[in-house]
Amino acid sequence: MKKISTLLILLFVGTLISAQTISISKKGFFINKVKISESWQLSDFKKGLGEADHITDKASYVNRVHYYENKGIIFWEPVSDSGKIIEIQLFLSLSKGVNDTYNKTKKIFPGVTTVDKLKLSNSITANDIKNALKTWTQVKCYFTNGYKYSNGIVAINFIFNAEETKLLSLDMSPAN
Numbered sequence: 507m508k509k510i511s512t513l514l515i516l517l518f519v520g521t522l523i524s525a526q527t528i529s530i531s532k533k534g535f536f537i538n539k540v541k542i543s544e545s546w547q548l549s550d551f552k553k554g555l556g557e558a559d560h561i562t563d564k565a566s567y568v569n570r571v572h573y574y575e576n577k578g579i580i581f582w583e584p585v586s587d588s589g590k591i592i593e594i595q596l597f598l599s600l601s602k603g604v605n606d607t608y609n610k611t612k613k614i615f616p617g618v619t620t621v622d623k624l625k626l627s628n629s630i631t632a633n634d635i636k637n638a639l640k641t642w643t644q645v646k647c648y649f650t651n652g653y654k655y656s657n658g659i660v661a662i663n664f665i666f667n668a669e670e671t672k673l674l675s676l677d678m679s680p681a682n
Contacts, residue, residue, distance in 0.1 A: 526555075526577060526617025528596065530678075535660050544659070546591040546680050548583055555579065578615035596676040598628040619676070621662065632670035649677070656681045 528537050535542040537554030551572075558572035569582040569592070578597040583590065596615050619626040624638040632653060639655045647654035652665045663677035 526615065528615075528617065528619040530619075530621045530657070530660050530662070532622075532657060532659070544680070544682070548589045548591055551581065551591055551594075573611065575612045576616075578611045578613050580611065592679060594676075594678045596678070597674070598626065598676070599672065599674040622657075626673060626676070628673050630673040632664070632666050635664050635673075652677075 526538060529535075537551065540550060540554035542550045542554070555574055555577065559575040560573040562569075562571045567585060569584050570588075572581045572583065574580070579594065580597075581591050581594040584592055596619065597611050598614055598619075600611070600614055614628070622638060622641075624630070624634070632651075635653055635655070642655040642657050645654045645656055645661065647663050649663050649665050651668055651670055652663050654661060654663045656662075658681050661679050661681045664673060665675045665677060666673055
């Protein structure tokens with residue numbers, strides 16, 4: 507009985523440690539309770555996520571791509587502006603066609619993402635986003651089946667399946 511209790515405690519603690527949260531609102535952009543500075547510094551992202559599983563680091567590339575393969579997250583750091591992140595992708599689906607060029611993640615994002623008070627999942631529809639983000643500014647989105655909104659802190663492209671009934675990924679960048 508003692509072994510089972512110890513095992514259950516270890517599993518619970520392991521779940522707490524691996525839980526991921528992303529929160530975006532007027533209060534700011536937070537990853538695992540770490541506030542991301544308005545200048546999107548790499549050090550803030552590392553505090554929130556730890557070290558990437560893989561980084562492309564070739565001088566011929568315009569950006570270093572940081573892959574968090576088991577967390578469903580990818581972000582870009584310009585080679586010319588080292589230490590600053592310019593874009594993040596968060597995958598809620600590994601469906602074919604979800605940015606296949608860059609999606610080298612092995613898993614979808616395993617945590618909870620909230621935008622204002624809307625808890626995101628791959629079952630969120632385009633109408634859910636439109637209804638929840640009425641105080642945000644909608645701007646032109648360059649993704650097919652995508653909608654882009656900004657709150658003045660973060661600009662988010664919400665990318666859907668063709669029917670706009672399933673949220674596939676988020677593409678985020680500083681709003682300024």
